[in-house]
Amino acid sequence: MQRILFLIFTSSLLFLSYFSYEIITMPGFIDDTVEKSSSEGTIEEGDGYLDEIKELIGDPLDFKSGAPTKAGTNIEQSQSALIQKSTIVTYQVTNDVLSNGIINTANTNQTEYARDTNDHHRLWDTFKTIIPADLRTNVYSFSVFSDGISNLLGYVEPLDYNGDTWQLGVDFIDSIDKKNFYYTLIHEYGHLLTLNNKQLVSNYDWKTFDQKETTYSSFYGESTPDSYMNVYYQEFWIYYYKEWQHLNVQSDSKAQQAFYLEHADDFLTSYAVTHPEEDIAESWTFFILSPKQSNDTVAQKKQNFFYQFPELVETRTEILKNLLTEAKKD
Known part of the structure; x- marks a missing residue:
């Protein structure tokens, strides 16, 4: 008798397990796709706002006066x-x-x-x-x-x-x-975003300002190791920063043009070569105003750089939502 009851109990568990599995995987009952991460959902939401913005004003990266x-x-x-x-x-x-x-x-x-x-x-x-x-x-x-x-x-x-x-x-x-x-x-x-007091420390040794130690140094301070500016600098600028300084690219327009032509695939705009701080600001703007790129070039990797920070993905979506509100005023 006990063996019969055990077999009935075991069979019931197997049946329930099978039925439960079917419920979990049955199309239409519960979504059978892998649940998207919150970041992916936030990116898609931001892209949706961007599409609406484009319908209203066209490509926000395409403007007539200025560049x-x-x-x-x-x-x-x-x-x-x-x-x-x-x-x-x-x-x-x-x-x-x-x-x-x-x-x-x-x-x-x-x-x-x-x-x-x-x-x-x-x-x-x-x-x-x-x-x-x-x-x-x-x-x-x-x-x-x-x-x-x-x-x-x-x-x-x-x-x-x-x-x-x-x-x-x-x-x-x-x-x-x-x-x-x-x-x-x-x-x-x-x-x-990249130069505020949470990203830079102002009390550093001015005698070593031009030596550029392990972290990126601004005129107003030294970036913290995990700051957006320093992580960006370490990934994209550290290899030719001294060359950039030696050529006086920041101040010499001819040097800017030459440096940009030599590294055209590394920069989203020619203006970005004028300074690492301008480069990250240009990449940030493209990150906000266009979809995620394919990472085929260094310039595209710069634009995609900000996606590794969930808080900035959320900021992108919030800014695009706000920009849509502003665009609807016109």
């Missing part, structure tokens, strides 16, 4: 006479609100526009819409300037030695081309 080669300014050059001369008005930013606008009275060419506070707020509101609130808390100053069409499109610069607070500057004339303006804002945020 990716001009999207931003190297941080070491941010105190240049060009910016000082072309500044129109500068605002304090407190809790995302502009206040205490100071007009540059020396810029007599833009006296009328200096008083157009509505347009100044419009430019700032575009930045607020596109860049998530928790990512722009270190922007304490906003400057509107213009040096004409398609020269300097925008810049960021730290307001303190430790990189805790920053100023964002935009060229109001170049902002007329919406895609141009969107590109610029995302590029400039790329600098804020």
Whole structure:
């Protein structure tokens, strides 16, 4: 009797196991595909927003006035006479609100526009819409300037030695081309992302600044080992950084052209060769504004570099969602 009951019990378990397996694998009952990782789902969501953006405004990387080669300014050059001369008005930013606008009275060419506070707020509101609130808390100053069409499109610069607070500057004339303006804002945020006080340490030995030890050194500090900038530098720049310095690529336009032609497959734009910090900002902008690439070239690998960081994949999707909201306003 006990043996009969055991056989019945065992047969029941086998039947239930078989039935359970069929339930798990039965098409249509429960999804029979391998569950996608959260990152893959987030990437697809971002690509969906990007497709909608393209339907509204076309390819965001294709704009008429200016070019990716001009999207931003190297941080070491941010105190240049060009910016000082072309500044129109500068605002304090407190809790995302502009206040205490100071007009540059020396810029007599833009006296009328200096008083157009509505347009100044419009430019700032575009930045607020596109860049998530928790990512722009270190922007304490906003400057509107213009040096004409398609020269300097925008810049960021730290307001303190430790990189805790920053100023964002935009060229109001170049902002007329919406895609141009969107590109610029995302590029400039790329600098804020990679050069903030969580990515750099300011108290390092200035005597060894030019020696470039084990981590990437900016004019304002040394990158931490796990920072985006240092990981990017170690992967893409360490092999020809000294050559780049020796050729004075940062300051010599002919050297820039020659360096780009020699390493054309390594850079997404010719402007990216001007500095490692510009290169990562350009790659960041392409990461946001186009789909994942096939990794056939170093340039494509640079664009895909950010996918290894889940938090940046989420940021990409959030920015694209916000950009879609901004694009629908037009």
